[in-house]
Amino acid sequence: MRSNMSVISSTKSSINPSTSVPHFSQELSRVANLVQQELQTFFQERLKYAKTLDSIHFNTVTALQEMVLRGGKRIRPYLCWCGYKLAGGTEDKKIVRVGAAVELLHNYLMNLDDMADRDTVRHGGPTLEVVYAKSLFAHYPKDTREHYARTWSEIAGAILNTYIYELIRTSGFSSDQIVESLEIIDTHMLEETAVGWQIHMTQNHEPLSQAKEERFEKGLRLVTAQYTFVSPLLLGAVFAGKRSVFEPALTTYGTHVGAAFQIQDDILGLFGKAEETGKAVGNDVREGKKTLLIQYAYRHCNAEDQKFLEKVVGSPITAKELERVQTIVKKSGSLKYSQDKAKKHVEDGVAAVQSLQTGDASIKQQLTEIAQFVIQRKA
Numbered sequence: 001m002r003s004n005m006s007v008i009s010s011t012k013s014s015i016n017p018s019t020s021v022p023h024f025s026q027e028l029s030r031v032a033n034l035v036q037q038e039l040q041t042f043f044q045e046r047l048k049y050a051k052t053l054d055s056i057h058f059n060t061v062t063a064l065q066e067m068v069l070r071g072g073k074r075i076r077p078y079l080c081w082c083g084y085k086l087a088g089g090t091e092d093k094k095i096v097r098v099g100a101a102v103e104l105l106h107n108y109l110m111n112l113d114d115m116a117d118r119d120t121v122r123h124g125g126p127t128l129e130v131v132y133a134k135s136l137f138a139h140y141p142k143d144t145r146e147h148y149a150r151t152w153s154e155i156a157g158a159i160l161n162t163y164i165y166e167l168i169r170t171s172g173f174s175s176d177q178i179v180e181s182l183e184i185i186d187t188h189m190l191e192e193t194a195v196g197w198q199i200h201m202t203q204n205h206e207p208l209s210q211a212k213e214e215r216f217e218k219g220l221r222l223v224t225a226q227y228t229f230v231s232p233l234l235l236g237a238v239f240a241g242k243r244s245v246f247e248p249a250l251t252t253y254g255t256h257v258g259a260a261f262q263i264q265d266d267i268l269g270l271f272g273k274a275e276e277t278g279k280a281v282g283n284d285v286r287e288g289k290k291t292l293l294i295q296y297a298y299r300h301c302n303a304e305d306q307k308f309l310e311k312v313v314g315s316p317i318t319a320k321e322l323e324r325v326q327t328i329v330k331k332s333g334s335l336k337y338s339q340d341k342a343k344k345h346v347e348d349g350v351a352a353v354q355s356l357q358t359g360d361a362s363i364k365q366q367l368t369e370i371a372q373f374v375i376q377r378k379a
Helices: 024-053 055-069 075-086 092-117 128-134 142-169 175-204 213-239 243-271 292-299 303-312 319-331 334-354 361-374
Strands: none
Touching (some): 024 142, 024 361, 055 128, 055 142, 075 092, 092 128, 092 175, 092 213, 142 175, 213 292, 243 319, 243 334, 292 303, 292 319, 303 319
């Protein structure tokens, strides 16, 4: 998530802001620091053990440590914290360790995502594949170097995956809670994310005329909504022992806010500023992504513009062609349609949280602020 969490414009909430309730960005920063400290301690322990096995393993764990500690907003651990506190959890040290596991899971999936997208940079540093290509296998022929670097990255990811379960297992929560949490991690965060990726990757290679909005939205629910919002919140509720009480509201909230987040992300991908978003404007078009913006525009523009979109979506477009895509999206009403849809998702998500008759009021406010920030952000 590339976002500036420092500012939110005025919010419209049924919870009245109070100076005694911390702004969500302040709490996010505080929880992120706690998780960072937990991860630092954890990797120090793992490096000691790695040193007893082999220097190659020590180097692998060092590379993983550098990647994980480099950056990131820690939004998923924070949402896990919110789910826990909303449900009345009080054992902060334990849930911070779970949050560290959630952050490792995110890094595990992002390593796969980097390989799939052939990305070379993650949080201002080289991806694992690049690290290995420029170090261990720098002297190999190009094809062999790329193959070995990718394989090494997959092995490193497998090691990182074991660390997720180690942190959960040693969190100090009951065995029943741990078993219940693994169902969320394995089924909802790993398997369903993989299915969502498969849906979107398949869509990216389909003709634009065959793209289906409901199919795209299913992928959103499985990836952005489930993995980033719903599952971290539910993990917190599980460890607070109140899953059944909070699951309906948190699932509704996370599903809607996750969808809104992705829609806004796609809008920024086409209309944002590269210096704010950290990525080139128009990348989604070049990569052939059938976003809501593109699908709606295609269905509501004239035949000439449809042919143009069919030609450029999935191609290395020029600046002039990108401007025309932006014009088509605006003229067709797609931008307004997408913005309105994101806004409705946020309203529905906030309503779900506000409908709860129980739970920490300050966390409800923070979740409300997060939801509203999602569609106000510029990065």
